[in-house]
Amino acid sequence: MRYDGRLSRMLHVLIHMARHKGAATSDLIAQMLNTNPVVVRRTMAGLREKGYVHSEKGHGGGWTLSRGLEEMTLLDIYRAVGEPPVFAVGPACDRPECLVEQAVNSALADAFAEAERLLLERFAHVTLADIAADFDNRMARHPALAGHAGSGCAS
Amino acid sequence: MRYDGRLSRMLHVLIHMARHKGAATSDLIAQMLNTNPVVVRRTMAGLREKGYVHSEKGHGGGWTLSRGLEEMTLLDIYRAVGEPPVFAVGPACDRPECLVEQAVNSALADAFAEAERLLLERFAHVTLADIAADFDNRMARHPALAGHAGSGCAS
DNA sequence: GAGTTTGTAACTTTGCTTGTTGCATAAGGT
DNA sequence: ACCTTATGCAACAAGCAAAGTTACAAACTC
Numbered sequence: 011m012r013y014d015g016r017l018s019r020m021l022h023v024l025i026h027m028a029r030h031k032g033a034a035t036s037d038l039i040a041q042m043l044n045t046n047p048v049v050v051r052r053t054m055a056g057l058r059e060k061g062y063v064h065s066e067k068g069h070g071g072g073w074t075l076s077r078g079l080e081e082m083t084l085l086d087i088y089r090a091v092g093e094p095p096v097f098a099v100g101p102a103c104d105r106p107e108c109l110v111e112q113a114v115n116s117a118l119a120d121a122f123a124e125a126e127r128l129l130l131e132r133f134a135h136v137t138l139a140d141i142a143a144d145f146d147n148r149m150a151r152h153p154a155l156a157g158h159a160g161s162g163c164a165s
Numbered sequence: 166m167r168y169d170g171r172l173s174r175m176l177h178v179l180i181h182m183a184r185h186k187g188a189a190t191s192d193l194i195a196q197m198l199n200t201n202p203v204v205v206r207r208t209m210a211g212l213r214e215k216g217y218v219h220s221e222k223g224h225g226g227g228w229t230l231s232r233g234l235e236e237m238t239l240l241d242i243y244r245a246v247g248e249p250p251v252f253a254v255g256p257a258c259d260r261p262e263c264l265v266e267q268a269v270n271s272a273l274a275d276a277f278a279e280a281e282r283l284l285l286e287r288f289a290h291v292t293l294a295d296i297a298a299d300f301d302n303r304m305a306r307h308p309a310l311a312g313h314a315g316s317g318c319a320s
Numbered sequence: 321g322a323g324t325t326t327g328t329a330a331c332t333t334t335g336c337t338t339g340t341t342g343c344a345t346a347a348g349g350t
Numbered sequence: 351a352c353c354t355t356a357t358g359c360a361a362c363a364a365g366c367a368a369a370g371t372t373a374c375a376a377a378c379t380c
Contacts, residue, residue, distance in 0.1 A: 013255035014368085021269045035325065042263075046370060051326065067326045068378025084272070088254075098253040099243075100168035108197075109307065113300040114176045117239070117291055125284040132276045145268040152264065169337090190356070201339060206357065222357045223347025326377080333370070340363070347356080 016053055016091045017084075019043050023054075024062070024087070025142050028079050033072030053091065060090040080139035088133055096126050171208055171246045172239075174198055178209075179217070179242070180297050183234050188227030208246065215245040235294035243288055251281050 026042055027034050036047035036054070043050065054073060057063045064076045088094075100122070101115040181197060182189050191202035191209075198205065209228060212218045219231045243249075255277070256270040 013250075014253055015256065017254050018256050018266075018269055018273060021273075022263070022266050025265050025269070033325095037325085047326090048328090048371075049369065051328085052369095055327085065326065066378075067324080067376075069324050069380065071325050071378070073326095084276070095168075095253050098169055098250050099172050101170065101173045108177070109303045110180045110297075110300050111173075111177050113296050113303060114173055114180070116299065117296050118173060118176075121239070121284055121287045121291070124287065125280045128283055129276055129280040132279065136272055136276070141268050141272050144271065145265050148264045148268060188356095192356090202357090203340075203359090204338065206359085207338095210358085220357065221347075222345075222355085224349065224355050226347070226356045228357095322380090324377100324379080327375080329373090329375105331370105331372075334368085336366090336368105338363100338365080341361085343359090345356100345358075347354105349354080350352090 014094045016094065017088055019045075020053060020057065020087055020091055021084070021138065021141065023050075024057075024075065024082065024138055025079065025145065027063070027073065027075050028138075028142065033066060033070065033074050035072040039073065056092055057087070057090045060086070062086065062090060078139070079142050080137050082138045084133035084136045084138075085130055087138075088130070096129060097122055169249045171249065172243055174200075175208060175212060175242055175246055176239070176293065176296065178205075179212075179230065179237065179293055180234065180300065182218070182228065182230050183293075183297065188221060188225065188229050190227040194228065211247055212242070212245045215241070217241065217245060233294070234297050235292050237293045239288035239291045239293075240285055242293075243285070251284060252277055 023039055023043065026039075036050045039050045039054075040047040054063060054065070058065055061076055062082060064074050066072065066074075101111075101118060106112050106115065178194055178197065181194075191205045194205045194209075195202045209218060209220070213220055216231055217237060219229050221227065221229075256266075256273060
């Protein structure tokens, strides 16, 4: 089963936007993510609804941040992209009649709930500014890799 | 993104097998899971390789447990079904050149690693016998729902 | 008004999981 | 011996969800 990369991609974009002067067009963002502008609009729409970004049409339009990176946590963005299911494994069926299956689901659900709680709690304590700071550290060590170079990710 | 239900299904089957006299054929198991025998063989093959179950051909053949439920943990079975990825969300790309993306991946990877550690540790402490005991409790409260009734799970 | 850019709907492509079919292999029953 | 019952396995088909694509309307700037 393949990963849902929306959270990762949006974090990536938001931090780039913070370093970008003026509005970033869907086209520009799509190039950064190696995808296409329609997909960008689709995903960014969620962030706009929650008030993290703003979009403007027409000449000079595009996307801008509505607040500082220190005011956005991983949890915020996770929720804004639609709170995709965290776990890739889960119950085979939601309302099993079989009592064995109920017992199995219950055991798994307990374990997953605990892990999810830990994960989201951690998400809540990491701001995008923290990640940007980590980026600055990496940048200081490898100044050559500053830009995006359009290379993105081949995978 | 849809769940991987292999772990759940195999737990379900193993507990049924423990209550079943003699070998259970792939066909019988398939009916319990509302699937078909080939899929059962495919998945059970992993458990056989790890030594949790045994299969025999021919008349009276089928699948049998190779050890008691108290000697199998959730972790064991999770590993036997191929250690499917636990998380449904993840990095958009594995070896990003972009330093921003590296910082993002690093932040996410830390959080996921911690949650996964917690989850697997919990898995290691739950035996199938624990789940079977829970089943017995449910059974005591709802004796009418004892069997499978072939209904399985419509979803 | 001309040129940009987002917004959105509909459709196509892609990748993965599951389901299905077909046949070889092995064991038991008569 | 021969037939029936099973697993083992490979190859193919179907279904589904995410991503990509196309097309066009709406809104904004110059």
